[in-house]
Amino acid sequence: MTREVMEYDVVIVGGGPSGLATAIKLKQLNADVNVCVLEKGAEIGSHILSGNVFETRALDELIPNWKDLNAPIKTKVVKEKFLFLGKKNSFSWPTWLLPKVQQNHKNYIISLANLCRWLAEQAEVLGVEIFPGFPASEVLYNEDGSVKGVITQDMGLDKEGNKKEGYEPGMELHAKVTVFAEGCRGHLGKQLIKKFDLDSGKDPQQYGIGFKEIWKIDEKNHQEGLVMHTAGWPLDKNTYGGSFVYHAENKEVYLGYVIGLDYKNPHLSPFDEFQRFKTHPVISKMLEGGKRISYGARALIEGGFQSLPKMFMPGALLIGCDAGTLNMPKIKGSHTAMKSGIVAAETIIEHLNESKDLSIYEEKFKKSWVYKELFEARNVKPSFSWGLILGIIFTGIDQIIFRGKLPFTLKHKHADHETLKPANEMPVIDYPKPDNIITFDKTSSVYLTGTNHTDNQPVHLKLKDKDLPIRYTLDRFDEPAQRYCPAGVYEVQIENEVPKFVINSQNCIHCKTCDIKEPSQNITWVTPEGSGGPRYGNM
Amino acid sequence: MKILVAVKRVIDYNVQVRVKEDGTGVVTDNVKMSTNPPDDNAVEEAVKIKESGKAKEIVAITIGEEKAQETVRKALAVGADRGIHVKVDGVVEPLAVSKILQKIVDKEKPDLVFMGKQAIDDDCNQTGQMLAALLNWPQATFASKINVKESSLEVTREVDEGLETIEVNIPAIVTCDLRLNEPRYASLPNIMKAKKKPLEQINASDLGVDTKARIEQIKVEEPPKRKAGIKVANVSELVQKLKNEAKVI
Numbered sequence: 169m170t171r172e173v174m175e176y177d178v179v180i181v182g183g184g185p186s187g188l189a190t191a192i193k194l195k196q197l198n199a200d201v202n203v204c205v206l207e208k209g210a211e212i213g214s215h216i217l218s219g220n221v222f223e224t225r226a227l228d229e230l231i232p233n234w235k236d237l238n239a240p241i242k243t244k245v246v247k248e249k250f251l252f253l254g255k256k257n258s259f260s261w262p263t264w265l266l267p268k269v270q271q272n273h274k275n276y277i278i279s280l281a282n283l284c285r286w287l288a289e290q291a292e293v294l295g296v297e298i299f300p301g302f303p304a305s306e307v308l309y310n311e312d313g314s315v316k317g318v319i320t321q322d323m324g325l326d327k328e329g330n331k332k333e334g335y336e337p338g339m340e341l342h343a344k345v346t347v348f349a350e351g352c353r354g355h356l357g358k359q360l361i362k363k364f365d366l367d368s369g370k371d372p373q374q375y376g377i378g379f380k381e382i383w384k385i386d387e388k389n390h391q392e393g394l395v396m397h398t399a400g401w402p403l404d405k406n407t408y409g410g411s412f413v414y415h416a417e418n419k420e421v422y423l424g425y426v427i428g429l430d431y432k433n434p435h436l437s438p439f440d441e442f443q444r445f446k447t448h449p450v451i452s453k454m455l456e457g458g459k460r461i462s463y464g465a466r467a468l469i470e471g472g473f474q475s476l477p478k479m480f481m482p483g484a485l486l487i488g489c490d491a492g493t494l495n496m497p498k499i500k501g502s503h504t505a506m507k508s509g510i511v512a513a514e515t516i517i518e519h520l521n522e523s524k525d526l527s528i529y530e531e532k533f534k535k536s537w538v539y540k541e542l543f544e545a546r547n548v549k550p551s552f553s554w555g556l557i558l559g560i561i562f563t564g565i566d567q568i569i570f571r572g573k574l575p576f577t578l579k580h581k582h583a584d585h586e587t588l589k590p591a592n593e594m595p596v597i598d599y600p601k602p603d604n605i606i607t608f609d610k611t612s613s614v615y616l617t618g619t620n621h622t623d624n625q626p627v628h629l630k631l632k633d634k635d636l637p638i639r640y641t642l643d644r645f646d647e648p649a650q651r652y653c654p655a656g657v658y659e660v661q662i663e664n665e666v667p668k669f670v671i672n673s674q675n676c677i678h679c680k681t682c683d684i685k686e687p688s689q690n691i692t693w694v695t696p697e698g699s700g701g702p703r704y705g706n707m
Numbered sequence: 708m709k710i711l712v713a714v715k716r717v718i719d720y721n722v723q724v725r726v727k728e729d730g731t732g733v734v735t736d737n738v739k740m741s742t743n744p745p746d747d748n749a750v751e752e753a754v755k756i757k758e759s760g761k762a763k764e765i766v767a768i769t770i771g772e773e774k775a776q777e778t779v780r781k782a783l784a785v786g787a788d789r790g791i792h793v794k795v796d797g798v799v800e801p802l803a804v805s806k807i808l809q810k811i812v813d814k815e816k817p818d819l820v821f822m823g824k825q826a827i828d829d830d831c832n833q834t835g836q837m838l839a840a841l842l843n844w845p846q847a848t849f850a851s852k853i854n855v856k857e858s859s860l861e862v863t864r865e866v867d868e869g870l871e872t873i874e875v876n877i878p879a880i881v882t883c884d885l886r887l888n889e890p891r892y893a894s895l896p897n898i899m900k901a902k903k904k905p906l907e908q909i910n911a912s913d914l915g916v917d918t919k920a921r922i923e924q925i926k927v928e929e930p931p932k933r934k935a936g937i938k939v940a941n942v943s944e945l946v947q948k949l950k951n952e953a954k955v956i
Contacts, residue, residue: 705736
């Protein structure tokens, strides 16, 4: 099939912090470079979900006068708490005993979605062309094997892939350099890592699933600028995870939970752990009289330094969390993602002007502060594979005494899809029923995300073997997709006593957890029709 | 023939609308906005008529704040030729909208004015009718099929009893139903081209139209929560409950 073609100097896939930083920096360095950004969400920000306590370092470099330009970065962190939770009690860890990376007094509580909307405005002023609602669905290659560009998703196909009335074929975007900035587990990034063997010699990537709710709470419980993190209950000590509670402006609290996707018990339901967490007296008291106004979830990178793939390949760069630049002990990835984008732009300009090879990215990246940060943070996450207590003790030694400079690097041993134990060997977890005041079910939660996919389009969650869920996964792991999916996309329904695997793809909030955790890697997330997915507001 | 199509910027239909705490309205900050869905049908129909050779020019118009322009750009991306943005901040009631449209009609002299049957934000369903009255033009509302004839339109209307077909003389106002057509997707090259199409900006005050609100809004509140449903064992229990508890039969 011949498709329409558009030519650009640089095509950026993904309108998040790394992609937008690349676009802005490119235009700052050379206003004549023509740059376009493709974004699968209905608008910039609608697929962005993050805590977020923001370190301004990268933004200070990119747009030093961001305050004058009214960036949505207003709430300074004024107080910090770290709590260990037991079932009913809590123990507060003195903040002066926290590693430096976990101290936030110079940072801001922000909505990353709003920051991205603002960044997009800055980019457009500089002449960047931004196309929301256009997912990049395929990578195009030149004859010599280098990346040539991408194809945008076809619009107007029915369930069987036939053309509906109004069918609009995707088009080819050709670029001198294509930048992949899709965020964690980008579906093209995943293909590129494999094709160019970018992760050769690296540890398997590690992921987490992060939930976030925004609550409007009673004035008397609200302390603008308070940042609180918790570890412990409701997770058992062998499951990596914890909560964040950020008191933002307008009496809003950003409340969230992150669970490492290397958990072992297939009966574990990350969604229900998060809901249960809110029933802890410390949290339920704060939420009393409040109202939940938003919900969402997204997978995030936890592998850090050891798992970071090579970020360049012929014709393209892989940046931000599409590669995996999040700093796990810092619980922050926005500033590192943006910096990786700034470095990408500098690389591209030298490549275009002086024909330097894109491999100069590596050297530039190694010289940047991101590399140093990730290096020093590298041993924290793997140490928690020994359990919470040993992890904390080791992290204290590694981060407070040695500041991440211990002369060895711990390894991530397993990919997250390999860690589940058979269902019959692990305890079933009895989660409490939602009370619809503080805790909720998945259906009413997904409703708040504004998620929609046009009816009658191909299912964008592909099964390699469509019988495997019932034939194997149900029996061995009690089909964990029913539980790890935060949106209730996967169900096992019993029809005439025969179990049937159902995919409600219209509910998908694009978190990518299934693509990561499915024990046989049987589920592949591909792009649905443009604008599909959640419509997050200020997440 | 020239067609004027009116489009309105509203909260996207997928967004769960939230009432402001102080009851003065609904939350629109950082909320995804889109073109009012039946307005998309109106644009699509105009483009189809132009493609069939029966219209020469399509002018898309919107009334509202600065960002309302996006809806005109979208109309331009799917086939409208040029755009008009009448700038007004705040809520503009249907009567003021109709009066503004009347001024634009006087200036542009279109043969047809298309718009959605109603906007999904205020659900007023008044603008088309009021404009018809102001212009003294015939109106065809809730159109689900339009057949353009020599100097008239044959319009099938979605009415409570089913479908009604009427004929109106041109010039006329048509308000469009969602079943009229399937709006097309805007392609990337057309979105690019749309950025270069002319878009005229006019201040509502320059048109001499008073846009002051005539309706006093007292309070906006959420609808009451629906009670949980119950399961009944059999038909007779259902009938009994409908009779005695719900008192609907």
